[in-house]
Amino acid sequence: MAVNLSAPSAASLHPVPGVSIGVAEANVRKANRKDLTVFLLEPGASVGGVFTQNRFCAAPVQVCREHLASGDIRALVINTGNANAGTGEDGLVRARQTCIAAARLLNLAPEQVLPFSTGVIMEPLPVDRIEKGLPAAIDDAQPQHWLRAAEGIMTTDTIAKAFSRQVQVDGVTVTVTGISKGAGMIRPNMATMLGFLATDAQVDARLLPALAFELAEGSFNRATVDGDTSTNDSFIVIASNKAKHAKITSLDTPAGQALKGAMLEVARLLAQAIVRDGEGATKFITVRVEGGKTGAECRQVAYAIAHSPLVKTAFFASDPNLGRILAAVGYAGITDLDQTKIDLYLDDVHVAVGGGRNPSYREEDGQRVMKQSEITVRVVLGRGNAADQVWTCDFSHDYVSINADYRS
Template identity: 75%
Template structure:
């Protein structure tokens, strides 16, 4: 079961003016499940996207990059679950292009105005005929309020749909932000998450969209890990429809830019943390906070060493305060001149280690009390400077192995 995570209430997901969403059952991998989603954008929408750094990236990632780099005025997005269309070579590229052509033909658009996304099993041919057959139903279903349906329609091993909304005041005008994401395993984003779509009706200078998408990813999805694996299909798309009526935001560091980023980042972080809470087999949600570094980058480096460690993650699952595993991860994180005598380690409020050894007041029962909680904060103070950063992760359980062993069954 997910850790303190419930399915979103559809009534709390605000429609974004200029976006309509439709979902259909196309039988892409399994019958009787929502597996084909379209997002239809009004003319004039702006897009920013960031994609996986995995060099074995999927066909739809390659096509999305091509269409965005060509400067096409994107008007539609098609997402299928059940098949990743990754590791499929030239045939996979051809099938991804066919999905764009099919949706474009139905909407009287050019194929390059469509962005394709896929998630699911790798190295299997995309059943493009089923997608083509399902698109009319998805288009007919399109409504502004269908964010919750879309969150369900992009799931794979997720047990709970992931969606969030926020509102903010920008330039004296109320603006809306709503987003959805999917992901539960194969999560160590190197830009975003498995799939994430965040839209706002705010007006933003289109030239800022890619930088905005990267900032959002760096502040949210690039702070999570479940199993340390970067997917072939990771993608985060940020959409601005310019329908709110505010004066366009022309600088992200302006007062309006900061207000808009805060709303967007709030939604992105809720989605990113929901992925960790729904991690495959997860029973605990763990915040790893590293302080006192010379740079934020080295703080992340240490945080990820802890968050990726199978020994640390299994100790959390067992509620075992085997805290030497955390200190060992700090030590092998790769900071060559790290001074162990300046390191402090805390579990929530419990001071575990100081000056390179066990804190004199630390008691095993205090550590075990914290480790039994469903939500735990690990705080490491490096004693090297004033920088800090945070990563969110989960434990590693028996169920993680079972879920992934049975994934293709």
């Protein structure tokens, strides 16, 4: 059960002019399953992307990087069921075959197609099935198919993830709509498993890489379920450039800020949705670290807390076993940390002061917060003025069950 996350309605998802989406059943791994999704972009769209920093990056990630560099992207092809990762040279060939097949059907060059795969690692991609499924996916393409796409890219997700916002840019209403997927192997480093965000706003193509990076930094790169950075993380930002306002040539203008704000809001909702649907999650936890010397050290401490199996199981049990949080702060790797300056809060409850238990802290107050489904852990390091936060979930029996059974 995802934490405070309900399925999106198709009506809540505004189509993005210039972007059509189609879904088909290609039997990639299992029959009777929508496992192949295509995005078709009208001419003139700009695309930016950020990808996993895992050195074992999947074949489609390598091909995406190449194709994005050559520009003028017109189609995205996404399969579930098989990640085409840990597949060596053969995997690269198969990712390219996917692009060639789609390009032939769409009368494009293969470099104009971006391939994405998610699913089991280290098994050969059944590219013949993808080729056979592509005509049906392309025939299905419609601007209003965002919900179908959100469903089409799910793997262990229990719920589809899609959000949409509209915002005024230069007096013109523009749309931002996005989808994401992912529930395990989630500690995005540059991007999440898969996230796609599109707007019809007009944005200078040269801004797209920086925009994608900044959006990922403020959203997917702050989410972690299990600390496992995937081989396939990909986050793609599309501007179809159909809206009738003056083209945005800088993100620092009022128009640029308005658009970026709306895109960041959707990206955050998508990233948080992945954590809310984290494998076995029963709680959504924000770990905020303040008073650090740098943002990087705040994140270092926040991730140590967010990845501690002991902290995560205590959240699952609603047990205010807060020493486990202090222990994680201590081993986070800040060698000159002064434990006597550290304060800890659970929501509004001041648990530890100066590195020790707050004399006025009462166990029942900690217990009250721990029973909530949304909890903010706040650590104050007392070293400086930097702050940052990450989002995570608890660690339950279901996490073990899901991951012990995923392939079998």
